[in-house]
Amino acid sequence: xxxxxxxxxxxxxxxxxxxxxxxxxxxxxxxxxxxxxxxxxxxxxxxxxxxxxxxxxxxxxxxxxxxxxxxxxxxxxxxxxxxxxxxxxxxxxxxxxxxxxxxxxxxxxxxxxxxxxxxxxxxxxxxxxxxxxxxxxxxxxxxxxxxxxxxxxxxxxxxxxxxxxxxxxxxxxxxxxxxxxxxxxxxxxxxxxxxxxxxxxxxxxxxxxxxxxxxxxxxxxxxxxxxxxxxxxxxxxxxxxxxxxxxxxxxxxxxxxxxxxxxxxxxxxxxxxxxxxxxxxxxxxxxxxxxxxxxxxxxxxxxxxxxxxxxxxxxxxxxxxxxxxxxxxxxxxxx
Numbered sequence: 447x448x449x450x451x452x453x454x455x456x457x458x459x460x461x462x463x464x465x466x467x468x469x470x471x472x473x474x475x476x477x478x479x480x481x482x483x484x485x486x487x488x489x490x491x492x493x494x495x496x497x498x499x500x501x502x503x504x505x506x507x508x509x510x511x512x513x514x515x516x517x518x519x520x521x522x523x524x525x526x527x528x529x530x531x532x533x534x535x536x537x538x539x540x541x542x543x544x545x546x547x548x549x550x551x552x553x554x555x556x557x558x559x560x561x562x563x564x565x566x567x568x569x570x571x572x573x574x575x576x577x578x579x580x581x582x583x584x585x586x587x588x589x590x591x592x593x594x595x596x597x598x599x600x601x602x603x604x605x606x607x608x609x610x611x612x613x614x615x616x617x618x619x620x621x622x623x624x625x626x627x628x629x630x631x632x633x634x635x636x637x638x639x640x641x642x643x644x645x646x647x648x649x650x651x652x653x654x655x656x657x658x659x660x661x662x663x664x665x666x667x668x669x670x671x672x673x674x675x676x677x678x679x680x681x682x683x684x685x686x687x688x689x690x691x692x693x694x695x696x697x698x699x700x701x702x703x704x705x706x707x708x709x710x711x712x713x714x715x716x717x718x719x720x721x722x723x724x725x726x727x728x729x730x731x732x733x734x735x736x737x738x739x740x741x742x743x744x745x746x747x748x749x750x751x752x753x754x755x756x757x758x759x760x761x762x763x764x765x766x767x768x769x770x771x772x773x774x775x776x777x778x779x780x781x
Contacts, residue, residue: 582665584622593722729781
């Protein structure tokens, strides 16, 4: 049965101090979730209402679980004021609008400080107890990386090649099993400048506000650092990238060579997956702006594949995936 989501949201808010708050939409993301900022007309205090429709495949329960874990570690995930998990609503602490992606252009002198703080947060998670979450391991990573073949390449060429996809997945899974061994930690999987907020009034790693972590899993410690430093939406200076990799290695005691190899392998995995996801968003969800970001993804991918340890898949990927020329990107947009 279809429900009136505004009526359900109003009923939830009626049981909170936010019943009479003004409601204004906030910018969303690539998901089916919507957000509203609530403003108390008397105090001016604000909160955020998340609307995540279950009928569209959304589920707020993972967000609640991961938020509790992150807050238990002293990190700045939003506090949850009220919830209606069955209908997909959460009333959240408002962490503000100071996204890294906005703060850095306005205050470039803070860029290194922000990236150091975000890297130190990952160090804190590396040292934290590991909760019970699904594993982001080699098999799943290879499967998701194959979206570059089944969505991106197939969207351009109009052809599927199951044999190449199968060979790639087997070869890449084997490679990841070798290159990403060792201790694991929580990986938020979308840890980048548009999901991180600067909260300078807080202390230490709590100065980094966290968003969009509901898909967190247990994975390799290099994964979120790749997300942070190989950012699709902004150019992270090479010097900052190298300094943050070194900073993480030194603070965790990770084997230097093993970490840097894993960083390149996970960068390739992540960028292959994003190629497929952005192509799918353009073709199947009417979001062509994501197609426009594909050349940046491609540039990161090519750099990752240059690492000698990735030779077993590099030629296969380069031979099978069309370059993101203007003509090829237009084919994705025209679907």
